[in-house]
Amino acid sequence: MTDIALPNKRPGGRSAQVQALVRTALEELVAEQGRERVTVPAVAERAGVSASSIYRRWGDLQGLLAETATHRLDPNRPLPNTGTLRADLEAWARELIEHLARPCNTSLLKAAAALANDGADTDCLRNRRREALTLVEQARARGEPAPEPQQVIDHLIAPIVFRLVFGGDGVQPELASRLVDELFAICPDR
Amino acid sequence: MTDIALPNKRPGGRSAQVQALVRTALEELVAEQGRERVTVPAVAERAGVSASSIYRRWGDLQGLLAETATHRLDPNRPLPNTGTLRADLEAWARELIEHLARPCNTSLLKAAAALANDGADTDCLRNRRREALTLVEQARARGEPAPEPQQVIDHLIAPIVFRLVFGGDGVQPELASRLVDELFAICPDR
Numbered sequence: 001m002t003d004i005a006l007p008n009k010r011p012g013g014r015s016a017q018v019q020a021l022v023r024t025a026l027e028e029l030v031a032e033q034g035r036e037r038v039t040v041p042a043v044a045e046r047a048g049v050s051a052s053s054i055y056r057r058w059g060d061l062q063g064l065l066a067e068t069a070t071h072r073l074d075p076n077r078p079l080p081n082t083g084t085l086r087a088d089l090e091a092w093a094r095e096l097i098e099h100l101a102r103p104c105n106t107s108l109l110k111a112a113a114a115l116a117n118d119g120a121d122t123d124c125l126r127n128r129r130r131e132a133l134t135l136v137e138q139a140r141a142r143g144e145p146a147p148e149p150q151q152v153i154d155h156l157i158a159p160i161v162f163r164l165v166f167g168g169d170g171v172q173p174e175l176a177s178r179l180v181d182e183l184f185a186i187c188p189d190r
Numbered sequence: 191m192t193d194i195a196l197p198n199k200r201p202g203g204r205s206a207q208v209q210a211l212v213r214t215a216l217e218e219l220v221a222e223q224g225r226e227r228v229t230v231p232a233v234a235e236r237a238g239v240s241a242s243s244i245y246r247r248w249g250d251l252q253g254l255l256a257e258t259a260t261h262r263l264d265p266n267r268p269l270p271n272t273g274t275l276r277a278d279l280e281a282w283a284r285e286l287i288e289h290l291a292r293p294c295n296t297s298l299l300k301a302a303a304a305l306a307n308d309g310a311d312t313d314c315l316r317n318r319r320r321e322a323l324t325l326v327e328q329a330r331a332r333g334e335p336a337p338e339p340q341q342v343i344d345h346l347i348a349p350i351v352f353r354l355v356f357g358g359d360g361v362q363p364e365l366a367s368r369l370v371d372e373l374f375a376i377c378p379d380r
Contacts, residue, residue, distance in 0.1 A: 111304055113300055113303035113356065114301055122358075124356060151372070154349035158348040158353070161348075162343075162352050165303045166303065166312045167312075168312075169311070182341070182344070182345065185375055186375045
């Protein structure tokens with residue numbers, strides 16, 4: 001347990017409050033000092049919690065980095081439901097770009113890549129795959145033609161993440177629109 | 191300089207020989223012990239070179255990991271030239287999968303992701319982009335319709351690398367064929 005007095009404005013109980021403080025401290029330190037220089041004791045000090053409470057929950061710094069990278073993309077957030085799959089996918093991809101292109105999150109995404117385990121999908125991929133399935137099923141229920149969820153991952157999510165991790169140019173939200181057009185070319189109306 | 195007696199069978203002079211010994215030692219240690227447990231002194235000992243010669247050339251362990259991940263994809267190797275872009279791209283993508291899907295190289299690829307610098311393309315992306323351009327230009331010179339090189343990166347290379355880094359399922363060489371089909375759907379004959 002931590003021995004700090006927590007502000008009682010945050011929703012979600014004591015544990016959620018501690019998590020929010022730790023993630024905010026991590027994001028601030030990564031932004032200020034870069035990913036390479038951040039340590040668990042420094043995060044603990046900034047957050048006002050004990051280092052042991054961080055080790056207990058996240059295992060180590062790498063676990064904390066990886067979890068924080070995608071945490072703000074709450075898997076339970078409402079997904080776009082505009083009435084057409086094309087607009088849904090574009091809004092969803094723009095949200096992803098806007099989130100991950102923040103320097104701190106790009107940095108965390110790279111850390112998450114390094115930690116990805118063999119033999120299991122990462123949380124990031126699992127959550128995006130579930131969201132792609134939801135959007136595709138919504139469209140099919142309306143009678144719209146739709147690509148396979150795996151095609152959405154391969155041709156919309158993969159290029160965004162690949163460019164963020166391996167590219168030097170940054171990724172603009174407008175990329176979402178072009179990639180969705182290209183995805184729909186693969187999946188013509190049938 | 192190193193103080194070892196090098197076998198004189200390897201081509202490329204003394205420096206190339208040292209590099210080959212170090213890379214082989216690294217690959218063996220990653221395969222035996224996992225990426226997390228490898229250290230520069232252990233690589234140096236296995237390779238029979240001094241640790242300082244590794245630090246001098248690669249900076250640190252991370253630099254060595256990142257460079258070794260893609261080193262065997264020699265940027266000067268001959269590229270496929272079968273007479274059709276479709277077959278060229280498929281052969282090129284299969285080669286990439288066969289190389290990067292080796293557990294040691296997947297591990298090194300993840301390390302390279304973590305180290306990718308903001309503001310500059312990684313070597314891996316730069317080399318693949320140049321190769322994509324070569325294959326596209328070859329096709330155009332023959333009068334074949336061809337996608338843009340960036341589309342080759344987004345829809346053929348990105349899904350392969352994304353699945354390798356973030357997915358748990360492994361990537362089979364047969365994926366190359368499906369992705370090339372999908373790429374050509376984006377770029378209809380025009």
